[in-house]
Amino acid sequence: MKNIKKYFQKSLQRQFAGLLGGFIILFFFGSAILGTYNQLITREYERLKLTLDKKEECAERLNEQFTQAFFDARGYFAFGRKEFKQSFYAQREVVQDSIKQLKLIGNEPEDEVFIEEAELFFSYYFDDLAKNAILAFENGDNEAVVLASENGGTAAIERFQNQLAQYHQSIENQIDTAYDDLKKREMISRLFYVAFILFILLILMFILRTMGRKIGKPLNEVASAAEKFSQDEKVINWKFATGRKDEIGTLSRAFEKMIYSIQEKEEHLVAQNEELQAQQDELEYQQDELESLLEKMKLREKQLEHRNQFIHGISNSLDKHEVLNSIVKSMALVMNAVRGMIVLVNDRQTYASFGLSEHGVKQFIQFIDNGIHQRLFEEKEPFTFKRELSPPEKGFHEENLFSYDIFLPVLSAKQEVEAIMVFSRFGKAFTADEMEEYKSLTKQISISLQKIHLFEESEKDRRMTQDILNNIQEGIQLVDKQGSSLMINSQMTKLLTEQQSGTHLASYESWRNQLLKQVEEPKELEAFLDNVLFQEEDQSKSITYHLKDKRKVIQVYAEALFHGSKQLGTIFVHRDITKEFEVDQMKSEFVSTVSHELRTPLSSVLGFTELMLNKELKPERQQKYLMTIYQEAKRLTSLINDFLDVQRMESGRQTYDKRYEDIVPIIQSVIDTQKVNAPNHQIVVEKETDWTIVLGDRDKLSQVFTNLISNAIKYSPNGGDIKVRLYEQEGNLKVDVADEGLGIPKEALPNLFTKFYRVDNSDRRRIGGTGLGLAIVKEIMKAHDGKVNVTSEEKVGSTFTLMFPLITLETYREVEIDTDGMNVAVIEDDINLAALLSHELSESGFQVHHFKNGKDALKSMKNEKPDAVVLDIMLEEGGMSGWDILKKMKEDPAFTSIPIIISSALEEREKGITLGATDYLVKPYQPSQLSKIILHILLKQEKSGEILIPMPDEEENEDE
Template sequence: MIKRINDFFQTSLRNQFIGLMSGFIILFIIGATCLYVYDQSIGSAYKVQSAQLNQKEDVAEQLYRDFQKAFFDARGYLAFGRQPFKESIFIQEKKVADTISKLKELQTEPEDQLFIKDAEEFSNLYFKKLVPPVINSYEQGDIEAVKEASASGATATIETFQTQLNGYADSIEKSKRSAYEEVNRKESLSQTAFIVFILLMLLVLTRLMRMIAKRIGQPLDQVSSAAEQIAENDAYQKWTFNNKRKDEIGKMSRAFEKMIYKIQEKEEHLLAQNEELQAQQDELESQQSELEHLLNMTKNRESQLERRNEFIHGISSSLNKQEVLESIVKSMSSVMGASRGMIVLMDEQKSNASFGISKNGGAQFLTYIYNGIHQRLFDSREPFSLKREMTPSEKGYHEEVLYSYDLFLPVLSAGHAVEAIMVFSRFGNDFSERELDEYISLAKQISISLQKIRLFEETEDNRQLTQDILNNIQEGIQLIDKDGNTLLMNTKLSALISGDFDDLHQVCYQTWKQALINRVEDKEELEEYYEDIVKQGKTGKHVLTYHLADSKEVFQVYSESLYRGEEQIGTIFVHRNITKEFEVDQMKSEFVSTVSHELRTPLSSVLGFTELMLTKELKPERTKKYLTTIYQEAKRLTSLINDFLDVQRMESGRQTFEKKFEDIVPVVQHVIDTQKVNAPHHYFNIARETDCTIVLGDKDKLSQAFTNLISNAIKYSPEGGTITVLFREGDESILIDIRDEGLGIPQDAIPNLFAKFYRVDNSDQRRIGGTGLGLTIVKEIIETHEGDITVSSEEGKGSVFTVRLPIVTIETFKEDEHGGDGMNIIVIEDDINLASLLKAELSDSGFKVQHSSSGSEALKKIQEERPDAVVLDIMLEGSMSGWDVLEKMKSDEALSHVPIIISSALDEKEKGLTLGANDYLVKPYHPSRLSKTILHLLLKKGMKGEILIPVIDQKAGQE
């Protein structure tokens, strides 16, 4: 068996290598596994110990919070006498007992047992012996007994226990640190052992490699040395090494020795054949050189012709100047074999293109184009080349001296003026005379191409100028040929036709005519008009008015023939939009009709009843009835006249507004109180979803607008029902929805609802009086306040009118209150991260923000700065809490008016508002809510000063 294993390794180097490496790997895996298992055991033990300490720390913190809550509740009950504080004390007693029970389950050290014993004793002392007598004395009104209990050691006992509780928490933290240091020490030892293990394994591996190298490399070196001797001496010599080995090296040495014998036998024969083949090879090489020279000449000529053809095709395939310039410089660089190049036109724009040149390099060339060596081109008008040493940036990784040859080539116009210059750089070899002749020929081709582009651009500029002139004319203009095909059309007419034409030219007669006819109402009349003009040539004074089917626009079209000399070359159509004139004519008619009807009705009543009173003897009660009717009709007549005058003043720009900060809710409430007297069958409901209801506006004009809207809601719900006014917040605006349960509005009438004199065509609504001016006046008033009004409705179910008005922002308020300076806000917050967030939010909203983390420091700042508002946390650094700061500020007459917003994680809103806070925000909340709260409080405060805005002209916007 041993012999068989020995033969297995001796007959193969691969088996030897695999055996050694397998043993090394097994040893390495065993050692690494042991170290890994040890390291995992350290980590597992630390995790268990850390988890126990963390649980113990959490329970200790919970015990601290439970006792603190009991302390605060006891003090709160003694300070304010509120029953919930008293009940909370005994609830905390149960929580303390539960927490101590949890701590007993986690005790592992003697100090845990001692602390638990102290905690139980203190809990029994506090809840059984200290608190009940003090509460009993307080409830009996014996304040002196309460003070005596506090002075007799109760406070000292509590402070002593708090010190014990803090000391216990510190001991837990110390245990955690000790455990962490111990696991670090063990892990360091584990790592050191792993490094030592790796070093030992590397040492073993080195020894194995040396052994393998000695066994394999030494005999290979001897075979290699013998082979070199044979190659140098051309004779076989014996070498001395053991070739009796059974492995691959022994087999190779024996085979190599046999090969040497055979090589020497055939060497002489091969030498003779080699001399003969050498002679034949010399002759073939001579013929090959000649053929290669001819082939290279043919390829160069073919390549030159291809580049020339590509060059000519590139500059003649486009009329875009920039594309042609880029094609020229790339093609010329290819023809020349240049590494970089540039072409510049001598026009006003210095149009240029470059290849292989940076943007800065091109700008530098244009800057100095009329300086230095370029001037030679303008003087001689002949090409020339320069040799220069290449710069380091051009040489790249080459270190030796290299040269670049720069060719300056002019492009001459037909008048022999320089219209462009070209510069190309080639590395390695200069430009020959033959090449210069070829490049001059190509420059002439470039000149012809540039000339064509210049002529095209001039033509295109003239055409575009004509088209731009036509496009800026308000009328739609079209030029057609004798067959009716479009030669020219401006964008106004293209938009009117709604033709999706890529080109405004060359549109056939039937196409554009049908596209226009499809849009109008009187299709047959318009088609007959075009047929008379195009087919029969009836141009001139004939004018046609037509209406668009999908809109209310009205157009008027007329035509004129276009002559060149005495020959008619086409016809021009002009389409004028006369919608405004048409609407004015209709409005005049409607105005006369409306005024005559609406004014005659009350006047008829007034005149009729007056005549009766003058001509007949009437009883007193009938006289009073007639006088009442005359009075109501006179009021109605006055209201109608006022509406007409309001609309006229608004349109003429003479309406004035006195704006100031107003709360819109009382304005609407007053309107409802006024209107409900005349609406006994209606129920009014006001709902609010926002507190931001302050706007900048004219109270009387806003009252007029909402009076019209609510009056309409009453009139158009004759059967009664609920009228709801909802205030909600929009994007920097307030939205007021006025909803009724009345007749509703047809969908086709909504777009015209705010037009003057417009009334919905409905039999039920026609019975309801009105001029159709109320909503027009509402729209004008709301838009003057930089708002808008929208409506949604469903017939038979009612309508909703939504008014949007901009709410007053911080910028508006600080411009009027502070002359453009930001309002000063002091944030009192001990959490640095939250304070930074609030400071950033308030600063972005336009406030000047200062921060304090302690109550005493904050009070000094407040007394010095006199801020506009204070943001106050309850839990603060130092001895003063947020409640203390609040009490100090409210007791100070100079600071009592400063708004205070409490920002706290404690949900004690009722207590905060009772102590005088203006608002209470419970963490967490969105920072923007704080900005809005401060703004709303400051605006309410500012409204007491009646801040007025200058009178503004409605139309001109002048102050």
């Protein structure tokens, strides 16, 4: 025990750690007890809450299941639909399972009572009441069903629902009671916790107070002694806690020794300090002398820096304005002037100023030939004069101040004044030495101005030469004897993309390699360049090469450049002959293609005609030969028509008979025709929009789709799917014609719609064609305010996309018909559906009249004849059905012309159309579909002289 006490006495840290450790143990022990208590009461509540939640969930599920069974039974009795009966018996099994689940968790007396009641009601309702009622209903005895409901069936259901609600309420009450009990326990736990915290705080305060007494008192004694010592008091019976064994005792003993040691050495230090003070005074005197010399040296260094800057400014640029600005600023720094300017005598609009207003500069230039400036032209020497500052120059100063102005002439090599400089300095006159120095600087300025003048003249000549070269359409390059590039024009820079037009030095290897990288056959061009530059024998001075990426054909020729008899270099001229090359190639290909395309059918016609003339043939063989001759003649006619179409389109004589057409039937007609020639292909139409109407010429549109679909068949010789997709995108109707064929090379895509253009590929050459089909497609689409684009990948397939302006329902209405004043009669007994249809038709501009039965409708229509009738088949019981109304209207001459659209849940379209209905809609359908159909029917009546296409969704309705 003594060892432990001694262990803690030697260290304050150990004492504090021991007290704090006991405090922490006590705090955690108490907190653990309170935390365990809180967990116990929370877990108990959660277990009870989980049980009650399960009971509540079972009760709610029973309520929903019984309610669903009641509605299924009533639905079956009301509508007679078998799915309600099947759902009712399915609910019986579900209810029985729910009662079993409640039995497993119900352990309270009131749970057992409710379960017993639920089982009794289950047996009564499903096995007795509902079973007998369904049997009676199926036997047609509706009175027995009503009697069963009146004789206690409904009362029993309501009584059980009340019991179920009471049971559900009792569960919720138990949950609330358990929650209130939990809150009470938690409140008690919080009170205990607060009391525990207060107890802990009291213990902590005791620990801090104890440690404060042990540490604070001796430290205060040490601090008091240090303060007295700092005030030069002598050590007289000062008390320190030197008897303690801890850190405070060690500190007190050390502090006591330190005080005695400092007092012993104080006198020695005072003597040394006096000696050092004397040395410091001497050093300060020497420092003042060094600072004076340093200031002079900095001033001289600054002057040299300004002059170096002046020389650098006038020699570092060839831009006249930049040099003049540099001269003015540098001279102002050298002179320590506050303002100044320089003006060229022969070009007085060229000047630079520093610290002057624009008005002052213009005033000086205006009077440069008279007054004091004239002295410069006569004496050609600098001069100065003193003047008193004007009030605006003096600013806030009130005393008399003076300005010293210096005028400096800049003389040319012919000793003529070519520039004048003027500077002003306040408060200090210019010395004779400064005047000589500034005069020498003007000579440097004169040399710089002469250099700029020579540069401007040569630059002017160079720009003129470069402008002439840049306006030449050929690429021109001047090289020296070693092949280094000296000058190129803008056309040549398009070939040498890393260089710029103008004077540009590039080595022969650099520009040659850059050019050869773009050429298809670089070795031939490299040999030509080497021969021209480095071989003396007379060889070919021109060559033609092809560029890989730009698909261009370039002809280059070379000429040597001489000055007298001395060769200075060589000029290369690169001329773009792509168009001439393509025209020659196209002519030869066109002649070859046309001869092949025309000779093939002509050979067949001549051959079969000769057979028929020279041989006796059977009638069936004659018929076969005649059919072949007919087909080949049609092929020739199609080729000739293509040539004529292209000619008419180019001359602007092509005419179009445009109407509103649905392109779906046009596409389907083309597909039906092309299927004969495509036994290995499956052509599919994917319609992703209902708005397939365009304003166009039906025959020309058919020609477009014929060319694209026939190309898709021809260029997929191995078969595969051909998809025609119709969709809307970005306010346009788009049609994709996609195949799984050979594909198109990337480099051929830009020229694909050019006349007579055919892809240079052996696989495609064997297929044949004139190269006019896609050119015709492009022209027809352009005439229809549309576009045609293509995307392709070799060996995967191609997709041609046609883009037409989208014709919407609103556009069609505006163009074709005005619905204002048109009446539509809606005969429908369902009030909600009738209101929905009436709203949709009113939004479309129609006046709508609603009738619930046929008798009222027929009577009203005799007084006010409608433009269209929307008719439901199943109307109110005891009255006329929709079939009766349809027959009466078709028998009455006054109603025969009125279009009737049947709107019914019955799928009897064939019967409705047979009895005279114009169209038939099966519920449910979108109300907007009804507006479209009525508009289309009225359009047909109004434009009976034209062949109109069906509105969107009509084909879908026919399928239904």
